[in-house]
Amino acid sequence: MKVLAAMSGGVDSAVAAARAAEAGHEVVGVHMALSKDRSQTRVGSRGCCTVEDASDARVAAERIGIPYYVWDLSDDFHDLVVEDFLSEYAAGRTPNPCVRCNERIKFASLLERAKALGFDAVCTGHYASIRAEGPGGAPSLHRSRNSAKDQSYVLAVMGPEAIGSSLFPLGDMADKQAVREEARSRRLGVSTKPDSYDICFIADGDTRGFLERSLGEAPGEIVDADGAVLGTHRGTHGYTIGQRKGLGLHQPAADGRPRYVLDVRPESRQVVVGAAELLSTSRLLARDLVVFEPLSAGRRVTAQIRAHGEAIPGRIEQLPAGEELLEVSLEQSVRGVAPGQTLVLYDGDRVLAAATLERRA
Structure with a gap:
């Protein structure tokens, strides 16, 4: 089978590509350049798909012995993931950009290009399993053996058609340490590389700052469940339901208990706060x-x-x-x-x- 291996530059995708090649597939590695800032670099272990990551992916591909290319998907990423993130927050919603990236970039844009070039499947380092247990023996998506790293949740939006054209070679790995040990034994050069975390396009981890810089200020009121004004804010996009810290309220609740964000109303520029039990459903x-x-x-x-x-x-x-x-x-x-x-x-x-x-x- 002709397989396109998505290589992020991390240990997981490198081992997945190596396993796919070892299984006898004709594998080609590709790194998706997602940043429009060509000078972007990794900050600690935050972020992914940076200049350093592209170099690490190239080294791993050479060690595996497979062709390697870099594809510029930065426009797709900006339009389909970053802009979606901003518009959702502006509308008072709480998006998961990793879900959107998997759905629209790693298994839509990438798979579309792969199919156009004659590839049969896309291979990634996600922790999930595919089995023939769907209706009529169709491929079905399952949790990974490694429950701590399971990514079936963020992959579920792909749907069954994309699952049928995907390979997840790490689905049976017991834990992350086993993946690192395999990378070390294969001399892939990324065995000790730290995991990326947080939102990749917000490398410094300051989500509120990113939203304020991108969406600007839209001052409004912070109110309680009865509509009483408790304070002000600089924009509803800086709040999400369930949030406790950073509310900017200097007057404690009458009962002394913490307040949480209960609702975000961008149309009236209001943030509603109240007791924890009001969050439950x-x-x-x-x-x-x-x-x-x-x-x-x-x-x-x-x-x-x-x-x-x-x-x-x-x-x-x-x-x-x-x-x-x-x-x-x-x-x-x-x-x-x-x-x-x-x-x-x-x-x-x-x-x-x-x-x-x-x-x-």
């Missing part, structure tokens, strides 16, 4: 459903709303029809459900569906 409403296998109302599932959050048992109450949303009830309440987050439904370790949270019921 056991009913989720979501849109943009991506289905891996047929679903039915009443089906038991487990639901996950954060990349490394707990999967909570629940039940599908309503499937989308017309203007209706997907509705899922949970056996226990969750806190901090924010519009824009990704909801993934599982049956055991198998992904059933993904959707975008609209609101809590």
